[in-house]
Amino acid sequence: xxxxxxxxxxxxxxxxxxxxxxxxxxxxxxxxxxxxxxxxxxxxxxxxxxxxxxxxxxxxxxxxxxxxxxxxxxxxxxxxxxxxxxxxxxxxxxxxxxxxxxxxxxxxxxxxxxxxxxxxxxxxxxxxxxxxxxxxxxxxxxxxxxxxxxxxxxxxxxxxxxxxxxxxxxxxxxxxxxxxxxxxxxxxxxxxxxxxxxxxxxxxxxxxxxxxxxxxxxxxxxxxxxxxxxxxxxxxxxxxxxxxxxxxxxxxxxxxxxxxxxxxxxxxxxxxxxxxxxxxxxxxxxxxxxxxxxxxxxxxxxxxxxxxxxxxx
Numbered sequence: 001x002x003x004x005x006x007x008x009x010x011x012x013x014x015x016x017x018x019x020x021x022x023x024x025x026x027x028x029x030x031x032x033x034x035x036x037x038x039x040x041x042x043x044x045x046x047x048x049x050x051x052x053x054x055x056x057x058x059x060x061x062x063x064x065x066x067x068x069x070x071x072x073x074x075x076x077x078x079x080x081x082x083x084x085x086x087x088x089x090x091x092x093x094x095x096x097x098x099x100x101x102x103x104x105x106x107x108x109x110x111x112x113x114x115x116x117x118x119x120x121x122x123x124x125x126x127x128x129x130x131x132x133x134x135x136x137x138x139x140x141x142x143x144x145x146x147x148x149x150x151x152x153x154x155x156x157x158x159x160x161x162x163x164x165x166x167x168x169x170x171x172x173x174x175x176x177x178x179x180x181x182x183x184x185x186x187x188x189x190x191x192x193x194x195x196x197x198x199x200x201x202x203x204x205x206x207x208x209x210x211x212x213x214x215x216x217x218x219x220x221x222x223x224x225x226x227x228x229x230x231x232x233x234x235x236x237x238x239x240x241x242x243x244x245x246x247x248x249x250x251x252x253x254x255x256x257x258x259x260x261x262x263x264x265x266x267x268x269x270x271x272x273x274x275x276x277x278x279x280x281x282x283x284x285x286x287x288x289x290x291x292x293x294x295x296x297x298x299x300x301x302x303x304x305x306x307x308x309x310x311x312x313x
Contacts, residue, residue, distance in 0.1 A: 018120055018121045018122060018252060018253055018255070018256040019118065019119070019120050019121065020042055020043075020044075020118070020119065020121055020124075020248070020253065021042070021043040021044075021116050021117065021118045021119075022040035022041060022042055022043060022116070022117050022119070022151070022153065023040065023041050023042075023043050023046050023049070023097065023113060023114075023115075023116055024038050024039070024040050024113070024114035024115060024116075024117055024151055025038075025039055025040070025041070025095070025097065025110040025111075025112065025113045025114060026038055026039065026110065026111050026112050026114065027039065027081055027082045027085060027087045027089065027091070027110055027111050028082060028087065028089035028090070028091025028111035028112075029089055029090075029091060030087055030088060030089060031088045031089060031090075032088055036111075037150075037152065038114065038145075038149050038150070038151045038152070039110075039151065039152050039153070039154050040117070040143075040151045040152065040153045040154070041097065041099065041108075041153070041154060041156060042153075042248055043116055044248075045099045045100060045101060045156070045277070046097055046098070046099055047098045047099065047100050047105065048098045049095065049096070049097050049098070049113055050095070050096055050098065051094065051095065051096070052093055052094055052095060052096045052109060053069050053096070054069070055067040055068070055069055055078050056068055056069065062162075062163045062164075063083065063084075064079050064080050064081075064083045064084035064159075064162075064163050065077060065078070065079055065080075065163050066078045066079070066080050066083075066093075066109065069096075069107060071098065071105070071107075074105065076098065076105050076106060076107050077106050077107070078096065078106070078107040078108075078109060079106060079107070079108055079109065079159060079160075079163050080093050080109040081093070081108050081109060081110055081154075081159070082109065082110070082111065084159055084162070084163065085138070089111070091111040092111075093109025093110055093111065094111060094112070095109070095110050095111065095112055095113055096108065096109055096110075097110060097113065099156065101156065101157065101160060101277040101298075102277050102297045102298055102299060102300075103297070104160075106160065108156070108159075117145075117151070119143060121215075121249070121250060121251060121252055121253045121256070122216075122251055122252070123143050123144075124141040124142070124143045124153065124250035124251065125141065125142050125143065125250060125251065126140075126141065126142075126190075126213060126214060126250050126251070127139050127140070127141070127142050127152075137155060137158060137191070137192030137193065138154060138155055138158055138159075139152045139153065139154060139155070140153050140154075140155045140190040140191060140250065141153040141190065141249075141250035153250070155190075155191050155192070155193065157191045157193055157194055157277055157298065157299075158191060158192065158193040161193045161299070171301045171302055172200055172201070172204045172301060173204075174302060175201065175204035175205060175301065175302065175305040176205075176305070176309070177204070177205055177206040178205045178206050178207055178308075178309055178312060178313070179206065180206075180207075180312070180313070181206070181208075183207050183208065183241055183312045184207070184208040184209065184210065184239060184240045184241060185202055185207055185208070185209045185210075185240070185241070185242045185243075185244055185308065185312075186209070186210045186211070186212070186218065186221070186222065186225075186240050186242070186243050186244070187202075187209060187210075187211050187212075187243070187244035187245070187275070188211065188212040188213070188214060188215055188217070188218035188243070188244070188245045188246060188249065188254070188257065189211075189213070189245075189246040189249070189275070190213055190214050190246065190248070190249045190250060191246070194246065194275075194298060194299075195211055195213075197298075197299065197301060198211075198244065198275070198304070199211070200301070201301045201304050201305050201308075202308075204301075204305065205305055205308060205309065207308070207312065210240075213249075214249040214250050214251050214252060215245065215249045215251065215252030215253055215254060215256060215257035216249075216250075216251035216252040217251075218243070218245065218252075218257055219252060219257055219260060222236075222240075222243070222261070222267070225239060225240060226264075226266040226267065229266075230266070235266075235268065235269065236266060236267055236270060237267075237268070237269040237270050240270065241270070241271065241311070241312055242270070242271045242272070242273055242308065242311055242312065243257075243258075243261060243270060243271070243272045243273070244273045244275050244308075245257055245258065245272060245273070245274055245275065246274075246275060246276055246298075247274065247276040247287075248276070254274055254276065254287075255286065255287070255290050258272045258274070258287070258290045258291055258292050259290045259291065261291075262290065262291030263291075271293045271294070271311050272291065272292050272293050273292070273293060273294045273295075273296060273307065273308070273311065274287040274292045274294070274295045274296070275296055275297075275298055275304065276295075276297070276298060277297065277298045277299070293311070294307055294311065
């Protein structure tokens with residue numbers, strides 16, 4: 001199945017164009033509906049696809065964690081997405097998608113993989129609120145294929161957060177408050193899990209914050225804030241000092257959002273901090289190519305707090 005994956009050089013050319021490639025997969029026939037639904041994951045996060053190898057189980061693991069496998073000498077945890085999502089099916093996870101988030105590798109068991117689809121982020125729509133609430137934020141975006149099928153982008157960051165155990169509360173208690181009440185951060189992220197962690201970090205810092213669920217919503221909000229600042233006769237940077245943005249977001253990604261901010265005179269002096277689980281060197285270079293001021297990996301509250309402090313003081 002390795003032929004499904006293209007070279008990293010080819011994919012990096014998508015940055016700043018608001019395009020992405022997703023690997024489509026299924027979790028088997030749903031006995032409730034008689035349908036096999038299609039899900040997607042950003043190809044940037046996929047290292048390889050393989051037949052599920054023998055999995056070594058260990059005691060006292062979270063429900064959806066099947067165990068671990070050895071891949072070229074590295075021990076990789078394996079998560080069964082069928083079991084995690086609760087899809088009622090007799091299908092076994094015959095295929096393993098090996099993914100990398102924040103430099104950590106894990107295997108995701110699925111029923112089958114389909115193909116790679118290239119599309120514009122503007123074609124990825126935010127799911128209806130009722131669906132988003134029912135799924136607990138697991139589905140972050142939906143797109144429709146020419147054959148009428150809907151492809152649902154799964155928030156793998158939420159999956160990893162839910163299966164990795166309880167969050168370490170000590171991390172937030174060690175964040176040193178900024179001690180300044182006139183600083184504001186605007187952040188954009190389609191993951192409800194990531195938004196919650198960002199908000200907790202900013203609260204621990206004592207920094208005011210506003211948020212958006214994707215780049216398009218963030219851009220619309222920032223333009224309104226710029227208009228309000230102009231009406232007061234002051235630059236926007238007096239009201240908002242940093243935009244913290246994810247990379248992968250429906251409708252408009254973080255690269256496009258950054259490019260628009262950095263090319264608009266109304267946002268002069270506004271710093272952009274890219275916050276993503278796409279933490280490889282190539283992704284950081286892509287961020288810098290569109291004007292990002294700093295880059296910090298997701299799910300590292302202490303490092304995020306330290307970076308924000310340095311940029312805000």
